Amino acid sequence: MRSNDRSSGAAPGAEDVAEAAGVSPSTVSRCFASPHQVRPETRARVLAAAERLGYRPSRIARSLAEGRTRTLGLIVPDIANPFFAVIVKAVQARARRKDYAVFLADTDEHPDDEYELALTLARQVDGLLLVAPRMDGARLGEVVRQVPSVAVNRSVSGVPSVVAPSEDGLRQAVAHLHALGHRHLALILGARNSWSSEQRGHAVRYAAEQLELKVTEFGPHEPKFHTGAQVADLALAAGATAIVAHNDLMALGVLSRLAERGVRVPDDVSVVGADDTLLATTATPALTSVRIPLDALGERAVDLMLRRLDDPSRVPEELLLDSELIVRRSTGPAPRKES
Amino acid sequence: MRSNDRSSGAAPGAEDVAEAAGVSPSTVSRCFASPHQVRPETRARVLAAAERLGYRPSRIARSLAEGRTRTLGLIVPDIANPFFAVIVKAVQARARRKDYAVFLADTDEHPDDEYELALTLARQVDGLLLVAPRMDGARLGEVVRQVPSVAVNRSVSGVPSVVAPSEDGLRQAVAHLHALGHRHLALILGARNSWSSEQRGHAVRYAAEQLELKVTEFGPHEPKFHTGAQVADLALAAGATAIVAHNDLMALGVLSRLAERGVRVPDDVSVVGADDTLLATTATPALTSVRIPLDALGERAVDLMLRRLDDPSRVPEELLLDSELIVRRSTGPAPRKES
DNA sequence: TTGAAAGCGTTACCAC
DNA sequence: GTGGTAACGCTTTCAA
Numbered sequence: 056m057r058s059n060d061r062s063s064g065a066a067p068g069a070e071d072v073a074e075a076a077g078v079s080p081s082t083v084s085r086c087f088a089s090p091h092q093v094r095p096e097t098r099a100r101v102l103a104a105a106e107r108l109g110y111r112p113s114r115i116a117r118s119l120a121e122g123r124t125r126t127l128g129l130i131v132p133d134i135a136n137p138f139f140a141v142i143v144k145a146v147q148a149r150a151r152r153k154d155y156a157v158f159l160a161d162t163d164e165h166p167d168d169e170y171e172l173a174l175t176l177a178r179q180v181d182g183l184l185l186v187a188p189r190m191d192g193a194r195l196g197e198v199v200r201q202v203p204s205v206a207v208n209r210s211v212s213g214v215p216s217v218v219a220p221s222e223d224g225l226r227q228a229v230a231h232l233h234a235l236g237h238r239h240l241a242l243i244l245g246a247r248n249s250w251s252s253e254q255r256g257h258a259v260r261y262a263a264e265q266l267e268l269k270v271t272e273f274g275p276h277e278p279k280f281h282t283g284a285q286v287a288d289l290a291l292a293a294g295a296t297a298i299v300a301h302n303d304l305m306a307l308g309v310l311s312r313l314a315e316r317g318v319r320v321p322d323d324v325s326v327v328g329a330d331d332t333l334l335a336t337t338a339t340p341a342l343t344s345v346r347i348p349l350d351a352l353g354e355r356a357v358d359l360m361l362r363r364l365d366d367p368s369r370v371p372e373e374l375l376l377d378s379e380l381i382v383r384r385s386t387g388p389a390p391r392k393e394s
Numbered sequence: 395m396r397s398n399d400r401s402s403g404a405a406p407g408a409e410d411v412a413e414a415a416g417v418s419p420s421t422v423s424r425c426f427a428s429p430h431q432v433r434p435e436t437r438a439r440v441l442a443a444a445e446r447l448g449y450r451p452s453r454i455a456r457s458l459a460e461g462r463t464r465t466l467g468l469i470v471p472d473i474a475n476p477f478f479a480v481i482v483k484a485v486q487a488r489a490r491r492k493d494y495a496v497f498l499a500d501t502d503e504h505p506d507d508e509y510e511l512a513l514t515l516a517r518q519v520d521g522l523l524l525v526a527p528r529m530d531g532a533r534l535g536e537v538v539r540q541v542p543s544v545a546v547n548r549s550v551s552g553v554p555s556v557v558a559p560s561e562d563g564l565r566q567a568v569a570h571l572h573a574l575g576h577r578h579l580a581l582i583l584g585a586r587n588s589w590s591s592e593q594r595g596h597a598v599r600y601a602a603e604q605l606e607l608k609v610t611e612f613g614p615h616e617p618k619f620h621t622g623a624q625v626a627d628l629a630l631a632a633g634a635t636a637i638v639a640h641n642d643l644m645a646l647g648v649l650s651r652l653a654e655r656g657v658r659v660p661d662d663v664s665v666v667g668a669d670d671t672l673l674a675t676t677a678t679p680a681l682t683s684v685r686i687p688l689d690a691l692g693e694r695a696v697d698l699m700l701r702r703l704d705d706p707s708r709v710p711e712e713l714l715l716d717s718e719l720i721v722r723r724s725t726g727p728a729p730r731k732e733s
Numbered sequence: 734t735t736g737a738a739a740g741c742g743t744t745a746c747c748a749c
Numbered sequence: 750g751t752g753g754t755a756a757c758g759c760t761t762t763c764a765a
Contacts, residue, residue, distance in 0.1 A: 079752045114518045116742030119757045144473045159498040179453045307676040314678045337646040339653045455758035
């Protein structure tokens with residue numbers, strides 16, 4: 056019972072195909088690796104035999120021999136979060152088109168797991184895509200040294216990254232609200248140490264300042280539905296006529312609480328979300344939101360990675376994508392002052 | 395420049411560790427594979443050296459040698475769909491806990507890709523988790539023959555599967571509506587060839603019949619937000635006081651359209667969704683929905699797979715999980731008849 | 734308890 | 750253009 060026992064259910068190897076086609080295993084290998092290096096006639100014979108036997112080269116063995124796995128590692132904080140899910144989907148699709156497989160790791164928002172996972176994956180993938188890495192600089196450096204990495208949605212000096220700053224979109228949002236007559240807006244911040252929350256906070260503050268809009272800030276808060284709901288009352292009490300939330304989820308919390316209180320959106324209060332996830336489109340009323348080109352983020356991350364892989368001399372670069380405001384029904388003219 | 399050049403940036407191998415610890419590579423291997431087979435003292439020395447060098451056994455090489463990859467393949471129709479995302483998350487977490495990695499493949503709802511991907515993955519994973527397989531029986535059979543597989547959320551004869559029938563929950567939903575005084579409900583079906591849509595349709599029809607409730611059916615329809623919105627008007631015209639949608643997304647479409655028309659939920663009409671995704675909780679009003687224990691689905695699928703893997707003699711089995719109705723604010727007493 | 738050596742299924746280099 | 754052969758980095762008998 057040797058390996059070239061074609062009658063058994065075991066997967067056929069290159070050797071089996073070689074025998075069936077009357078060539079050497081080397082030739083079989085070449086037929087798949089560099090088809091043009093083998094005479095068309097021979098190739099046809101080999102391919103036929105392979106087809107007949109249902110032969111597929113073992114990626115494992117190939118990886119070991121080639122020294123590369125044709126696999127990308129993807130580390131995400133939370134796949135169940137629609138924001139990340141879209142990125143994952145894009146990465147996955149892009150990678151597959153390039154004949155790369157994807158190892159998925161969900162850290163469930165635990166930065167420690169992130170590091171540990173990165174190290175584990177480092178050995179078995181050609182490159183690592185770190186989505187919104189929470190890792191501290193030192194550890195990130197350690198990881199980056201071990202395996203080609205690309206940071207997604209978080210710019211880290213010295214690490215190639217692809218980022219879609221929400222600034223553009225938020226600036227547009229503030230301008231939008233200003234144009235609608237709003238003069239006082241509430242800003243709901245995200246998580247305490249979140250890089251993106253800080254970026255977003257800055258963007259709104261700055262834009263508001265330019266337009267001489269008053270801003271009342273709330274947070275930092277865990278970016279959850281219920282915190283949004285909680286803050287809604289505070290924002291109202293503060294007298295804001297428009298509420299800009301850190302993300303769609305929080306904005307939905309706001310929407311929900313306002314509805315409960317009978318406050319009309321957008322007649323009484325306007326609400327803006329961010330990320331433009333599925334949640335924004337399916338909300339009632341549909342949520343005006345800052346769209347981050349998530350699919351592009353994922354695709355470009357893969358492209359950047361692959362480009363680096365076949366020319367490692369390339370310098371780390373940072374890729375910026377534009378965000379934009381998508382106006383929907385949750386924003387409208389500011390209510391007239393009831394003086 | 396040989397492989398045991400520890401000064402270079404290359405990842406250290408077992409040989410390097412062996413040298414550093416003054417033992418043979420075999421012993422190093424054993425320290426990781428079967429630690430108890432090596433004298434504690436030696437093991438300590440080896441582990442220390444490994445630690446110092448930052449050594450991690452190559453999973454690739456190990457896979458080749460062991461003949462198994464400690465990797466599970468996971469094929470999903472659409473990760474961006476919250477329903478599947480939760481399953482993916484659960485699978486991923488469970489697998490990792492068992493020291494398995496996960497290859498993720500998103501078919502983007504294309505059944506052909508599903509087959510092709512399954513065949514590709516077959517060679518590089520120990521087992522395949524097929525979520526809601528759309529594959530026809532013949533192809534599925536082919537796949538199952540090549541690699542141990544488990545079907546998730548779709549029962550297929552001859553294939554081990556873990557399924558959470560929505561029947562229980564839907565029966566509860568119908569009973570719930572009946573108890574609230576509703577006597578005419580609209581049922582919105584999902585996609586044409588969807589197994590789950592059929593199951594759900596049957597369940598509702600049957601339960602309604604038992605309770606002598608009138609049911610008006612709409613669809614089959616692509617399970618999208620906008621189709622839900624579209625059907626809302628029809629359901630209203632038909633005179634239904636309660637609407638049961640194939641899933642949350644469609645239910646949200648309904649909610650949205652009703653709000654536009656000024657129809658109050660639940661005062662004028664009650665709405666029930668299914669899947670109890672993030673969407674249901676964050677809707678306004680929060681959506682009464684049938685909860686499928688998605689995380690359990692994922693976990694059990696992994697467990698089932700692993701159990702099969704270390705005892706292949708086990709017969710294919712089908713695992714059933716219970717669904718249940720989660721009552722939220724979108725359902726209420728039927729409006730009084732305005733006769 | 735430990736070491737030596739033979740694979741695992743490819744690829745890649747070097748002759749022919 | 751094709752075949753032999755040595756890796757790739759581990760696990761695993763089999764001896765010692």
